Amino acid sequence: MALRPEFELIGSLFRPLAEGAPEALSLADDAALIPARCGQEQVVSVDTVLAGVHFLETDPPGDVARKALRVNLSDMAAMGADPAGFLLAALLSDRLDDGWMEAFHAGLKADMETFGLSLYGGDTVSTPGPFGFSVTILGYVPEGMALRRSGAAPGDDVWLSGTLGDGALGLLACRDDPALAGLAPEHHQWLSERYRCPRPRVSLGRALRGLASAAMDVSDGLFNDAAHMARASGVCVEIDRSALPLSPAARILCQSDARFLETAVTGGDDYELLFCAPETVRDRVLAAGQASGTPVTRIGRVTGPGEGQVSLRDVGGAPFRPRRGGWVHLAGGSGDDGSGGCSPGDAVENAG
Amino acid sequence: MALRPEFELIGSLFRPLAEGAPEALSLADDAALIPARCGQEQVVSVDTVLAGVHFLETDPPGDVARKALRVNLSDMAAMGADPAGFLLAALLSDRLDDGWMEAFHAGLKADMETFGLSLYGGDTVSTPGPFGFSVTILGYVPEGMALRRSGAAPGDDVWLSGTLGDGALGLLACRDDPALAGLAPEHHQWLSERYRCPRPRVSLGRALRGLASAAMDVSDGLFNDAAHMARASGVCVEIDRSALPLSPAARILCQSDARFLETAVTGGDDYELLFCAPETVRDRVLAAGQASGTPVTRIGRVTGPGEGQVSLRDVGGAPFRPRRGGWVHLAGGSGDDGSGGCSPGDAVENAG
Incomplete structure (x- = not known):
């Protein structure tokens, strides 16, 4: 018809x-x-x-x-x-x-x-x-209460809502990418749904008015977007890799092959909130997360004034610097789609 | 590059x-x-x-x-x-x-x-x-001053800004349609420019606040759009064909072949204002047109309550009813693109 x-x-x-x-x-x-x-x-x-x-x-x-x-x-x-x-x-x-x-x-x-x-x-x-x-x-x-990207200050905590990387990994699932062949059907389906249907954090955003010093949504990859926020705020940011919140499905993938972690960190389509808030309101941020039914995780801190530098550190302290962030997908499981994403080597080095 | x-x-x-x-x-x-x-x-x-x-x-x-x-x-x-x-x-x-x-x-x-x-x-x-x-x-x-389509009342004048049909005829010109082969280059170019670059009547619209009882822009053909306005207002409308304002280029075409008149009346892309206003404000409407540098022409009247009927009359009084209005183009000069527009016969009958 x-x-x-x-x-x-x-x-x-x-x-x-x-x-x-x-x-x-x-x-x-x-x-x-x-x-x-x-x-x-x-x-x-x-x-x-x-x-x-x-x-x-x-x-x-x-x-x-x-x-x-x-x-x-x-x-x-x-x-x-x-x-x-x-x-x-x-x-x-x-x-x-x-x-x-x-x-x-x-x-x-x-x-x-x-x-x-x-x-x-x-x-x-x-x-x-x-x-x-x-x-x-x-x-x-x-009036005057909008969250902006530009208010983060040295010493602030960096927070992330929900879990990281499900959107980008979910795209692989939707495409039936062979790299995900070993994944249990329920995890496969869960990731697909996360790609197809983002969960905008409207209630959390509202609850963060007056609390968050800076905020944005992660649509272009955490690494890339954190750099946008840091640049807008004139700061540099350090993110603790071990603190990154992963869903059970994403955790299984990232443990099986380090290249998935890279996809999670640089891939798009998360639609989670990335935000900063002073240390002094930590409890209130946690309460805002609870009141809005949205998990929030402290993933790093604003280390000082700067020009948008983002470092992603392992527990051991080794830095991880994707050459280009955002929209990097594993094409055919190769870990590099040729579009200027991080090389597999970079990821393997830091994701033990 | x-x-x-x-x-x-x-x-x-x-x-x-x-x-x-x-x-x-x-x-x-x-x-x-x-x-x-x-x-x-x-x-x-x-x-x-x-x-x-x-x-x-x-x-x-x-x-x-x-x-x-x-x-x-x-x-x-x-x-x-x-x-x-x-x-x-x-x-x-x-x-x-x-x-x-x-x-x-x-x-x-x-x-x-x-x-x-x-x-x-x-x-x-x-x-x-x-x-x-x-x-x-x-x-x-x-507040409360927006022009709407729904306020036309029986007895109101119907007005049109600028000239009619240049957009649809201009599309033929842009396509170098052979039907326009006899047209002088300056008219050909003028019509092309009218298609490529509409002239939105922003100053006139502003000047009509408090004067026009109903208004809309003609983007889908005068005949079709007049019916929309009449339906929204619960009236019927009569348009006087001989009053329709034509540019010199459009006039030459409509005199050479009646099918061009049909294109002018039912074609799209005019972006002129079609509006109604009580007879009592005729002078003020003319003054609004002058103040905004936009010609305005009285093209008909609201004849009574109704359900959106539009009749287009010749001086002799014969009605002209396109079977379907809007976006009718002469394809290859045939006068009928097969998309449900008026048949050439309809037009010839009324455009002597």
Whole structure:
């Protein structure tokens, strides 16, 4: 069954989703109309997910919808914002049919309920290329309370929410990468789900207002993103490799082959919060984690002023410096996809 | 020369554009941070332009940048909003090179200056498909003053800004359609430019606050869009064909072959304002047009309550009813692209 024309798609699938939101004007006008929230700042970002780049074309449509929203929700979490609504720019391919769109719609609807999000507007475009979705998300934070990347100070603790590397390892699982052949089915599946459906840490972000000195989400690999935060703050950071929180599945992989640890540290798609906070609020950070149902782990400290240097140390103290961080995947289990990632040698040296 | 990596593109091209806007946080955080404007409503919309769909892949990059902004600015105009800033989600193809991106950047920068727009944020994604740009635009209007589609009342005049059909006829010109072979080069070029670079009627939209009872922009063909406005307002509308404002180039074409008139009436990409206003404010509407430097023409009236019926009448009174409006192009000069547009017969009958 082919895809319905744009007007019908909007009328049958998207307009009902916008019904609860007066801002959307029933998707019948040229734009949404959003009342001012005096005393609050608006937090706005846009992120696109594209088939073959951010998700697999064969991923379940409901998961694609959730991912499109959640990578954006993760930006709200990083800023400590309460997400409020979004606009959806859909790039639709004629390889999609009505059944696909309906499942996508159901996933979108479920996450709108989970996260209290309104649909404000959007547009649809037909493309002969890969399909995808560009979400513009709008949220709010009390004036002056937004979390930023630039406030970390020497002496601060460095924290990470959840576990590290499940996104990048999950991509290998989704691709049925032979490198994961020995992994138990339940771990394989768990990792796949983590790749397909990130868990944005919105409640934790909100709970960290007034506590965290700097924050961001880890979408581009811990090593890379820690450098961004350190640079924005004018500091240098040391991360303790042995403190990095790993899921049971990731732990098994990293113990079996050190190259997986490298993937975990430099790979993307974690959507966890990386943040700094003064030592003096350690207990309050732990309490914020508990109150929001999100594990938080102290993984390092801000060692001094600097220009964004990040060192990752073993218990023994040997430094580990990937030549380039971010989006490094094990291609065919070789440990190096040729895209400028760390060489296997680097990883083996430090991951005993 | 290949395209620079994402971080370099953002650093070298987009960050400088965001420098004047504190909201953008130097594009160094996970989202933009926008202060509340108490007493104003925010107007937000998103529109995507894709190569091969909304512009030609060979169009000058500066024109592509301008079009990406201007189709969105036209939505601001339609709501009577003052545009303030935008987020840019770029789908980049490896067929683009640094030279292309720099020319795109220059076009973007020029229009940001022309329209007083700030760059708040964005993202870039590589695609193996057609390149394109999804712009989310944010503007403001004093509380309660937004123009809507739903306020037209029986007896109101129907108005159109600028001229009709240049966008759709301009597409034919850009494609060097043989149907336009007889057209003088200066008219050919003028139409091409109108297609490539719409003129959003932002000043007129602002001037119509408190005057227009309903408004929208004509992006999907006058006939189709008039029906949208009439339906939203619960009225029926009559448009006087002989009153339709045509540019010299469009007039020559419509006089030479009636099928061009059909393209003008049902084609897209005009980005003019279609609006209604009570008879009692006719002079003030004309003054608003003059003050904003935008020609406005009275093209019809709201004849009574209804469900969105639009009739287009000749001086003789014969009705003209395209079976389907919007995006009808003369393919190869045949007058019917097979996509469900009006048949040539329909047009010939009414356009003597």
